[in-house]
Amino acid sequence: MEKSKKSTKRLAAAKELNKAVGEYYLECAAAKEQGKPVGWMPPMNGAIELFYAMDLQPVFPENWSPVCAAFGLTPKNFEVSEGMGYSRDLCGYLRNIVGYVNGPMTDPAIPLGGLPAPDLLISPGGGCVPVMKIFHALERRFPEAKVFKADLPQVALEEIAPHHVDYAIQEMQRLIDFLEKATGRKLDQDRLREVVVLSDQACALWDEIMSFRRTIPAPFSAAEIGIMFVMVTRQGTRQAIDFLIKARDEIKERAESGTGVIEEEKLRLFWDNIPLWYNMGLFNYFEKANAVVVAETYSAAWSIRLDPADPIKALAMKSLMSYPLVSCVSIEKRKEMVLKACREYAIDGVVFHRNKSCVPISLGQMDIKKALEEELGIPSVIFDADHMDARNFSTAQFQVRIDAFLEMLAEKKSQV
Template sequence: MRELASLVMEYYAECHRAKAEGRPVGWMPPMNGGIEVFYAMGLMPVFPENYSPVCAAFGAAPPHFETSEAMGFSRDLCGYMRNILGYVHGDMHGPLEPMGGLPEPDLIMSFGGGCIPAMKIFQHLERRFPHAKVFRADMPQVALDDIKEHHVAYAVSEMHRFIEFLERNTGRKLDEERLHEAVNLSDEACRLFDRIMSFRRNIPAPFGASEIGLMFVMVTRQGTRTAVDFLSRVLDEVACRAEARQGVVEEERLRLFWDNIPPWYDLGLLRYFEKAGGVVVAETYSSAWSIRLDTGDPIRALAVKSLMSYPLVSCVSIDRRRDMVLRACRDYAIDGAVFHSNKSCVPITLGQADIMKALERELGIPSVTIDGDHMDIRNFSLAQFQTRADAFMETLLERKGR
């Protein structure tokens, strides 16, 4: 896991190299099958939304917020949106921008199947980069249990339209063998990721949620050998830790579940519980990045992935999300759940109250709500967080009789 920082730097370095070498750079949202197609065609995918957590972690987000808010974007809008729009309207390659900033896009893709801010981000990016070729896909927003054959058929036809767009605008032909290989690698990355996560069922858990940065590879490198090799090494490392019963804290007294996107500006907050022997051993958000693919039919697999990723963790499928949380809480022997009421992500926050009730009713697992924002520290109060977390940990320890 120590390699993660260099993997992040290498990804952004490759983005800049691609631009310098004339390899087409495309900006796109994550959580869709476009990434595997990009890598299979030798194109460079860049994820503006993913750059926002990087900005938050490096403390670069506040000036971006200032820029976008000065343009008239409301503080009530999603922090990813305000950050990236502030970034692209500022000095994109200024000395304070993490990783040297992002290379400007030759192509801009929006997929349509995510949340409204994700759609709006790309509409504004189109205006900012008028020279870029634009592709707007129409992936339907539909609950997981309601996905029917006509949804899949339409998503497949959108994938074909996407490939035609790329071929027409880059002069590169998609090699079916390479796509097949990318889908195989993507599926293998998901398998490894699931396997790594499953080690957290061990008591003590070999790693906690503050290592969630591991997801970076699932967001940016799906469909590549880089992802598979990295995750294979992480798996070995985690297996060794589990074998040696090496935990996150000396005595793991409480096992916690985290719902919603973490506060990217300070992942250390996830470790706050450790002072009372609490370790966050499972979370909702990481599961959205691991969807096993039917490698026998690559295009269909990528279409299905594009349909499933967003509903899996959002308010589009609250029932399925609730079931997923309940299952995880059983499988990971959770003592208590922490629900991040996240002003920057309404789709994940909606439904939390029902999930909390179900946890208490069906499993007797108590929960606590932490008010915050995954991007904007101005919407977070450390003192309030600490007070609630302390009280919650005390209650949990009392229930466990320790």
Template sequence: MSEEASKEKRKIKSAKKMRDLMTTYYLDALSASQNNKKVAWITSGGPVEPLVAMDIIPVYPENHGAMIGSAKMGEDLCAKAEDMGYSADLCSYARSDISCAVVKGGPIGGLPKPDMLICCNNICGTVLKWYEIQARYFNVPLFIFDTPMCHTGYSRPVADYVRAQVDEYIRFLEKVTGKPFDHDRMAQVGKLSMEGQRLWQKVLNTTRHKPSPMSAFDAFFFLALIVTLRGTQVAVDFYKELIQEMEDRISEGISIVPEEKYRLLWDNLPVWYQLKWLSNTFSAHQACLVADTYTSAWCGAIQYIDPDRFLDSMAEGYTRIYLNIGVDQMAEQVIQMVDVYDVDGFVMHSNRSCKPYSFGQMDIMNIVRERTGIPVLMIEADMVDPRNFSQSQVETRIDAFMEIVKQGRDKH
């Protein structure tokens, strides 16, 4: 088979449909005000289901940040935010979103103006100030959903505190929209959300197969739907099709990396502006990034959610996500993934932007190394701001790391 034909065969066909769905989603959001619909900006790990139940269109500045990064437009927008007076040490999603709101830049000319902002701090503390800034700029109401850090467990006072906010959240939505909350509709949305998350987990699990039908780089792309359209039939239907395609690839023996020999696990957000280069660099070593700690965060708390008591259990599910638990529990999840996906090495992205994700990585690295014995690589970069990425330095580290991975495999 020619190289072209082989490349064509490996292409994931669902990608086109996914792009179309995302385009439709953004067009709907951008034309919301013409259709008498309200738009809420919400953090990536925020409780979106009540918005969907209220027919409010959720828009994600973080997903937008990822698009800006992938479109390699991060540098200009981050620099613009620095011109406005924001520190270069601030998260690059926050910087690019803040400046984009003003200059209407980026790949889609800025997000639609919000009618309200929903900020959940289960993913980081930066979002509090970031959303306060945007609430002032757009002069719209802001709801803060506060999820205390769960270092060890989920105590009764925490449970009561978070659950009480679910009711406040609903009252907030009723006030902003002037409509009563529909609990029947909420129950349906809750079930769809759960189903979507279960299907997403199933998509990710297809990479347990050797060779893997897709990689973490594909997961970074297909993730957008479980983030933005969680709780909708669209997401459920799409992931069913995607699973089917993956199963077909497995039965036809189509792998994403030609002649996959080594399997790796990725930690932290993607380096959005270098996805292709990173993917090619690992592929050249016959290495496939089969799993990651990032995309699994959108199905990692399923165990806490009961679709029949969605609102009650949602409080716990949203509080106990990967970035809101203790370092030892994070390490435990990584070790489990090393086993489930049978990986030969662990690649950690020390992300200058994402403090909660990157703080504690040294400890996780040591725990994982000690318990599993697999080699671990740490690379320094940033998810959106390319000024914090040095290609030749990262390349040397990857090459040296792969020498160790190969050596380790040869021994066994």
């Protein structure tokens, strides 16, 4: 078994995805050349739609990290950040992006043209600490960029009250004021509504695509989860809709024709936590035991529907809910969500990636594990790794644990 491996993909959408990734990064570079303001921001918040509505270019350093992992750039980036004094105990996204901007960023040979330097930084207050610290480091690296110091209450979903929503709306308005002042562009409310409609359509399509995975056999596995790229980078655009419609049609056709990921799907798995970006091939590993990862926590963050009747409020709600939904801010709701998915997707077993690079998702996993066993009788396994740093992943430990787990699941299923 290899430490780093690309996944085997069966969807034609995978080819479309490569194209979409290339086009997005070319667009980022072109924006800079054309003088369109470029803003770096964390994903999973309503700033994306504002950017597209104001014809600004959003860039997501977090999303660049999986690209670095796929192209093998991560070790060099780690070398740079660790040389600056960043501890190996810190999140791999942080070490990767800090290393990249302080090292290879200026190398003209960087794949996809690399990232264009930011004119704007949407620096979060709230969200996870590593992302906050990434943006503090970016503020240092790009002192000429205009900085918006964002502020968002971190509230468990079940605790969100009107005053949290009101404050998030005020913050959204403050961001609009900042962008208008910094770029000289005025936000057109009708255009914003159009963008929010498109973003909501993308969420509806995403939900529909995910729902086909309830079919047995599942039409695609977590090995193809890269298709969520457009949900991260293109929310609120026609490109996202076009990509998702094509993917949806293909997946629907596979589901209706009974075309599964593998010939004989015997076990259906749920994956918790971020994938190992340097080893997406791991998702194919399960296939040797006729097991398929048919659902995961991470993809659920892109399902938050937006109400176009009140675009600003919709974006404020998205900002409030996205991060808590997948993190330890909202363990109770996350548990409910995993249990619901396990029922709906006929899950036989759950694989918990205990991720050294993501404390907020790793905290709460044991409570979810316990609930799965007690409430649904679904067994689960935990393995230790890291979504960015291959040095924290032991293939031997993974194989021993997963092989035994799959064997146990097969045995359990044969007794039913």
